[in-house]
Structure formats: C-alpha cells, structure tokens
Amino acid sequence: MSVETLERILAEHPFFEGLEKAHLDTLVGCAMNVTFDAGQFLFRAGQPAEGFYLVRHGRVAVESVAPGRGSLTIETVTQGDVLGWSWLFPPYRWHFDARATSFVRAFVLDGTCLRGKCERDADLGFTLMRRFAGVVVQRLEATQMQLMDLYGDGRRG
Numbered sequence: 001m002s003v004e005t006l007e008r009i010l011a012e013h014p015f016f017e018g019l020e021k022a023h024l025d026t027l028v029g030c031a032m033n034v035t036f037d038a039g040q041f042l043f044r045a046g047q048p049a050e051g052f053y054l055v056r057h058g059r060v061a062v063e064s065v066a067p068g069r070g071s072l073t074i075e076t077v078t079q080g081d082v083l084g085w086s087w088l089f090p091p092y093r094w095h096f097d098a099r100a101t102s103f104v105r106a107f108v109l110d111g112t113c114l115r116g117k118c119e120r121d122a123d124l125g126f127t128l129m130r131r132f133a134g135v136v137v138q139r140l141e142a143t144q145m146q147l148m149d150l151y152g153d154g155r156r157g
Contacts, residue, residue: 013107033107
C-alpha cells in the first residue's frame with residue numbers, strides 16, 4: 001500500500017508535470033487541502049485573490065455576471081485543472097466567480113507565500129509565470145467564445 005504524500009500528489013498534478021523536485025518541495029509549504037460543497041463559492045469577483053486551486057475531484061463553474069442576463073458560465077474546470085491566476089497580478093483581486101457545481105476536493109496554494117518564494121527564487125517565479133500564462137490565455141479564449149454566443153447574431157451552424 002502506498003502512502004499519499006502532498007509532494008507526490010502535487011508532482012502528479014498535470015499543472016506541475018515536469019516541475020523540478022526542488023520547486024515542488026518549495027510549493028508544498030504553501031499548499032493546503034480544501035473541500036467545497038455543491039453551490040459553494042470558492043471565490044467571488046472583486047474579492048482579494050489569495051491563492052490558486054488545483055482541482056482533484058469535482059466540477060467548478062467559472063462565472064461572470066452579464067448585465068441584464070445574470071450569471072454566465074465561462075468555463076467549467078474539473079479534476080486535473082488549475083483555477084485562479086489573479087493572485088499573481090496586482091491588485092490581487094478575483095476577476096471571475098468560481099462556484100462548485102458538485103462536491104469539490106482541491107489544494108489551495110497560498111498566493112502570499114508563493115509570491116515571497118518567487119521573489120527569492122527567480123527560476124521558480126519564471127516557471128510559474130510561464131505556466132500561468134497558459135491558464136490566462138485559456139480563460140480569455142473561453143471568455144471570447146461566451147461573448148460570441150452572447151452577442152453574436154443568433155445564427156448557429
């Protein structure tokens with residue numbers, strides 16, 4: 001029987017695939033296991049962005065409020081996905097809402113802890129920035145698709 005360690009679980013998460021062991025060891029000190037029930041918000045737009053999430057189980061809707069239309073799901077993240085990049089960029093406020101649509105198990109990595117470690121280790125900072133750039137691009141592409149649906153001419157192929 002193998003013992004689940006935080007180091008092993010983080011190393012096996014797709015977001016950290018290929019990350020140097022020294023960097024993984026650094027990240028472990030900033031990680032904490034969390035759970036959310038269906039309907040519970042992980043975070044809300046405008047609130048302080050205090051970290052990011054590695055989803056281990058469940059589904060989370062990334063949402064934005066469209067004036068006159070209510071909440072709009074931009075993207076749904078699931079097991080193996082990363083959620084949240086606002087902790088990395090001042091003023092460290094969430095840009096979207098994130099709501100559990102099922103029971104969710106995740107790790108949250110503390111943004112203040114990580115920013116401090118990245119300041120002391122430029123290689124770690126660059127590595128994380130490069131990985132999060134992909135997350136930002138993915139979120140922008142998902143937002144663009146939703147805007148095309150919302151404001152398009154109504155024709156569907």
